[in-house]
Amino acid sequence: MNDSAGRSETPVLATEAVTQTFGPVMALNDVSFQAMPGRVVALVGDNGAGKTTLIKILCGVHRPTAGRILMDGEEVQFQSASDARARGIATVFQDLAVCDLLSISRNIVLGNEPQRRIGPLRFYDRKSADQIAMSALAKLGVQLDSELSDYGATLSGGQRQALAIARAIHYGSRCLILDEPTASLAARQTQHVLDLIRRAAEDGQAVILVTHNFLHALKAADDVVALAHGRVVGRFLASEVDIPELVDLVSRR
Amino acid sequence: MTDADKALEAVSHVVLRRTGFVAGVRRVLLRAETASLAALVGLFIAFSIATDLFITKPTFVSIASLAADIGVVGVGVTLLMIGGHFDLSVGSVMGLSSFVGVSLFSHFGLPAPFAIIGTLVAATLIGLINGLIVVATRLHSFVVTLGTLLWARGLLLWASAGQVDSLNLPDSFVGFVAGPKLWGFRMSLLWFGLLATVGSVLLFRTRLGNWIFAAGNNPEGARDLGVPVKRVTVSLFVMSSFGAGVIGVIQAARFDSVDPQRGQGLELLAIAAVVIGGTLLTGGFGSVVGTAIGAFVFATIQVGLILSGVPGFWFNTTVGILLVLAVLVNNLLGRFVLGAGGRGLAAKSTLVSAKAVTGRVLEP
Numbered sequence: 107m108n109d110s111a112g113r114s115e116t117p118v119l120a121t122e123a124v125t126q127t128f129g130p131v132m133a134l135n136d137v138s139f140q141a142m143p144g145r146v147v148a149l150v151g152d153n154g155a156g157k158t159t160l161i162k163i164l165c166g167v168h169r170p171t172a173g174r175i176l177m178d179g180e181e182v183q184f185q186s187a188s189d190a191r192a193r194g195i196a197t198v199f200q201d202l203a204v205c206d207l208l209s210i211s212r213n214i215v216l217g218n219e220p221q222r223r224i225g226p227l228r229f230y231d232r233k234s235a236d237q238i239a240m241s242a243l244a245k246l247g248v249q250l251d252s253e254l255s256d257y258g259a260t261l262s263g264g265q266r267q268a269l270a271i272a273r274a275i276h277y278g279s280r281c282l283i284l285d286e287p288t289a290s291l292a293a294r295q296t297q298h299v300l301d302l303i304r305r306a307a308e309d310g311q312a313v314i315l316v317t318h319n320f321l322h323a324l325k326a327a328d329d330v331v332a333l334a335h336g337r338v339v340g341r342f343l344a345s346e347v348d349i350p351e352l353v354d355l356v357s358r359r
Numbered sequence: 360m361t362d363a364d365k366a367l368e369a370v371s372h373v374v375l376r377r378t379g380f381v382a383g384v385r386r387v388l389l390r391a392e393t394a395s396l397a398a399l400v401g402l403f404i405a406f407s408i409a410t411d412l413f414i415t416k417p418t419f420v421s422i423a424s425l426a427a428d429i430g431v432v433g434v435g436v437t438l439l440m441i442g443g444h445f446d447l448s449v450g451s452v453m454g455l456s457s458f459v460g461v462s463l464f465s466h467f468g469l470p471a472p473f474a475i476i477g478t479l480v481a482a483t484l485i486g487l488i489n490g491l492i493v494v495a496t497r498l499h500s501f502v503v504t505l506g507t508l509l510w511a512r513g514l515l516l517w518a519s520a521g522q523v524d525s526l527n528l529p530d531s532f533v534g535f536v537a538g539p540k541l542w543g544f545r546m547s548l549l550w551f552g553l554l555a556t557v558g559s560v561l562l563f564r565t566r567l568g569n570w571i572f573a574a575g576n577n578p579e580g581a582r583d584l585g586v587p588v589k590r591v592t593v594s595l596f597v598m599s600s601f602g603a604g605v606i607g608v609i610q611a612a613r614f615d616s617v618d619p620q621r622g623q624g625l626e627l628l629a630i631a632a633v634v635i636g637g638t639l640l641t642g643g644f645g646s647v648v649g650t651a652i653g654a655f656v657f658a659t660i661q662v663g664l665i666l667s668g669v670p671g672f673w674f675n676t677t678v679g680i681l682l683v684l685a686v687l688v689n690n691l692l693g694r695f696v697l698g699a700g701g702r703g704l705a706a707k708s709t710l711v712s713a714k715a716v717t718g719r720v721l722e723p
Binding site: 187188191197199201202203204205206207208212215216217218219221228229230232236240252253254255257 | 566570575586
């Protein structure tokens with residue numbers, strides 16, 4: 107596999123001829139797809155094209171009916187979503203990114219809480235949590251209006267995405283799957299999130315950006331994969347395709 | 360703030376904790392306990408004006424005793440409610456588990472400490488059943504624990520043949536569990552204090568506490584991050600039932616009897632105390648300290664009204680009005696502070712926070 111600069115690299119995460127059927131419905135048909143380290147690949151397609159099914163296979167929720175999943179070139183079978191997460195695949199769903207009534211620090215360390223031992227007991231280490239939160243956010247240059255001790259509810263939609271991305275990277279994700287990260291965001295926030303996605307890729311992440319917004323896909327991605335009716339209908343470098351062409355591809359019957 | 364914190368704030372682009380008057384007031388208003396504490400202070404002032412008998416030691420002993428009974432159950436119910444579930448079965452669990460303990464003592468001749476353990480084991484087993492059913496069937500906990508309320512009470516009535524039994528427990532045992540041994544205050548106050556302390560530390564100072572809040576707030580998101588939401592949920596039902604077992608032991612000792620009617624209505628008292636204490640009925644927010652204050656609010660109303668010569672039936676009326684008022688104030692504070700806090704929140708997140716804090720669904 108060669109990227110645009112001609113370097114040869116192994117995809118962090120890939121599917122090979124994956125097919126997924128639900129009863130008589132064929133949701134994915136022979137889909138091959140690669141996420142390269144340091145690159146953003148946009149997965150575009152209309153509603154019902156199979157984007158969500160593909161993500162769910164990549165993050166371990168579904169097991170494909172046929173085909174293989176590869177991590178670093180070797181076949182893997184995810185037993186569950188937590189199995190996939192443990193191997194470094196982080197999926198961010200916008201609505202689920204943040205607990206409204208936990209503090210921002212507590213949101214960032216959720217599931218990985220630092221603990222302090224006192225005798226046989228272990229306690230939540232708030233100081234370390236604050237430090238982890240700060241360094242996780244600082245690494246990506248995320249800016250928040252809220253204080254870290256304030257509730258997640260005070261974050262805007264874009265900040266929620268930012269928090270989730272910073273959290274995933276801090277806890278060692280290698281492949282970042284973002285499901286419609288720019289849906290329902292204001293223009294300025296959208297730009298902020300797209301910048302953040304670029305920074306995540308520069309940090310070495312293999313980023314999969316799932317969106318039905320072609321403009322956002324072309325702005326943030328290196329590669330674009332178009333899905334329609336469960337099939338891959340086009341693969342492009344983002345610099346070599348335009349929106350009308352994509353619209354035409356994914357909406358063709 | 361320490362120098363290390365300041366250094367971190369300088370290199371990152373975020374603020375750890377705002378200081379200053381406005382930020383401080385905002386934080387206080389957003390605390391779960393604020394409304395109930397104000398209510399408690401108000402009640403104390405009102406009753407001490409209403410009657411000279413109020414500010415006396417016997418009054419405080421009575422209040423503490425009543426508050427401890429509700430509070431012992433309330434701690435577990437609080438944790439469970441923050442985790443997103445109800446337990447309507449605590450009254451029946453208390454009755455049934457104390458019957459089990461008493462039977463071990465009087466029919467099987469086990470020493471009192473083993474009877475206590477038996478009571479607590481019986482209670483936690485019922486909690487385990489509640490939790491497993493909720494997690495496995497995804498039925499609403501309201502329904503599942505309503506079922507337990509009914510079957511556990513029915514089982515108790517059958518097993519006890521509806522009879523009140525006196526026990527003749529050893530004095531030393533009764534004194535230790537429920538006697539007035541703390542400078543005239545009942546031992547139950549100590550057990551309540553211990554449970555509340557453990558519950559509060561668990562909630563705010565442990566990893567499990569973080570998971571409880573997350574499970575109540577956003578169970579799917581928490582699960583995506585590796586939080587074992589099901590395990591947390593089951594353990595919360597166990598804790599809630601454990602509190603019912605503890606009060607079962609305390610009351611069996613205090614009244615030196617077992618009564619198949621005991622604990623009826625306890626579940627609603629506990630939920631009322633929890634909600635007065637600022638815990639959200641919809642989960643994800645609350646505090647054990649708030650519940651403790653809520654229990655004292657309850658007890659203060661009951662004792663204060665009696666001392667003021669008000670007929671007993673006004674108790675429920677007063678508590679009912681206060682319950683609604685306390686929740687209303689909590690809602691208004693949450694919306695006022697998070698909604699119009701002058702911090703330039705985006706419209707959407709304002710709605711989210713209002714919804715989150717008040718438990719109301721506001722459509723954008």
